[in-house]
Amino acid sequence: MKKDVTLKGYFGRFGGTFAPETLMPALNEVQHAFDAFMKDQKIQSEFKDLLEKYNGRETPLYFASRLTKKLGGAKIYLKREDLNHTGAHKITNALGQALLARYMGKKRLIAETGAGQHGVATATAAALLGMECDIYMGTVDMQRQRPNVFRMNLLGTRVVPVDSGGKTLKDAVNEAMRDWSKTVRTTHYAFGSALGPHPFPTIVREFQSIIGKETKMQILKVENRLPDTIVACVGGGSNAIGIFTPFLDDKDVKLVGVEAGGCGLDSNKHAVRLTHSDLSRTGILHGSFSYVLQDKNGQISDTQSISAGLDYSGVGPQHSFLHESGRVDYTYATDTEALDAFKMLCEYEGIIPALESSHAVAYAVKNAPLMPSGSIMVINLSGRGDKDIFTVADYLGINI
């Protein structure tokens, strides 16, 4: 039998369109609309204008001199995605998808959120474009990210609590997909990460790759050469794929993805899907074939991480491909390492990073000292940490 020519979306053997039939016409529609959207000069210039004037792009590439001095070794640059409007890289994709939704004539946006950053970003884009918006969020995440729940409410969005399974990101995606299969005529599901069925991993990558494009231009301007290492945290993997994509063909640039090590690999409480392939295996979750944490019977495992945004059992399919092809190195940082890095960035640079991004910083703390002075490491500082102060205070045993 012949494959429908409209269905692509494979990265090597990963990806695909493993969706319920009720979503298939919608996925087809999104793909065609996205192709047209990317070629439509008028909408592209509106998008560019919003990114500049509303979002605050381009974001700075900042030389972290005190952190560099403290660690001794590679020069550390921070790609300041935390300075985006709403405090993380997520807004870039949310604006893109909201415009795409409007382009398709959809009046309502839905999305899943873990840390709440994508939820806030989608709520923001919905308010900006005058669209209705519902955000699905696990009740565990609602508790630990309550500032973001309130922000979404302020923006006129309804946050729908998800109380099934581990009550985190995975469960929120389940509910959002169910909603979408019912409301697909009027609603666009704005996936927040580079996962889900085709074409979402591609759409999110295309919108986020502006991070890498800017980084490349900026580093060439100040250093007149490409960095030796680029590091980003990987939950679903959108900020990482965003900064990696423009560098994939620059073989001398080492690309590193940092997963959530949670309480450590022995504890079984983590979200390490790629670093140690024996901990997970390939499978299908939320519409694509990728590495997935699962038990001996093929049931999807619950994960654990101090950062809600990395607390996910699957990973974007392109990351699985980049892992197997060897182009990107995947490693992990534990909760404790991420917190130490969090504190170090606060104290040495005056920047409170998101706990997600702190995982990437933790890699730098460990590895920058091992690199020769004069070498260059770029950390994708994907978000700011204001949302995390309650979690950090809890961990430090401080009542705020």
Added chain:
Amino acid sequence: MTNRYEITFDALKKRNEAAFIPFAVAGDPDPDKSEEIFRAYIDGGADILEIGYPFSDPIADGPVNQRASQRAIRNGMDHEKFFKLVKKLRSCSDIPVGILLYANTILHLGTDLFCRKAADAGIDSILVADMPPEESEVLQSSMEKYGIGRVFIVSELTPQDRIKYICSQVDSFVYVVSRLGATGTDLKFSDSISGTISRLKTVTDKPLAVGFGISSAEHVRKVTQCGADGVIVGSALVKNIELSYKNANFLDKLREQVFDYKTATRIR
């Protein structure tokens, strides 16, 4: 290809009846009770069984079936117990048995091995809720190898050319969803189903079984009158399992519920 389905649908057609197809999740609430539930379905007059394999993240299912999956997983349902359960049911009945599951379950065991075990257990058809025909080439060739029938879904949103494509991929029956969204129980019945059935009948003569949101005997009657060859009821039964499996007479009640649904398929 799937003889049991052909025999069943042919016989029902002669009697001018639709097939009644009750659904439950294997292992819900536990492996032993689950077997008794399917036996009650058969005794109540089920023409075909639709057995769900429990999955932790069933995106095409509503809260009722998700909770059923969770109970089944918690109480130990796994591949081995699943095939054993089906085998036992097969040993006492000749009605067609279809299974409904999620792609990860098959991949986890290995596609070929899964199909071999399924055929060995007496399973007649497989429907994968999150695997459209385009993605199922490997699975379909294994199913063909072991003589297992293919079932795919069509909804009111499926364009006509896609309906043709899907029908060409199906051999046991076409699963027509009566409304959009996940499985569940509805008070209101979706009127769009008769249009979808008519559209299907212009392109295929394969049996059409309608499911999703069908709760009452009245719904079953309406779907039968719309020209469906089969009517699937899931959540409405699973909900009663959840509410009453601890009661002494719950199997009698389930049997009666199935009997009422079956009776409603006799009125054309």
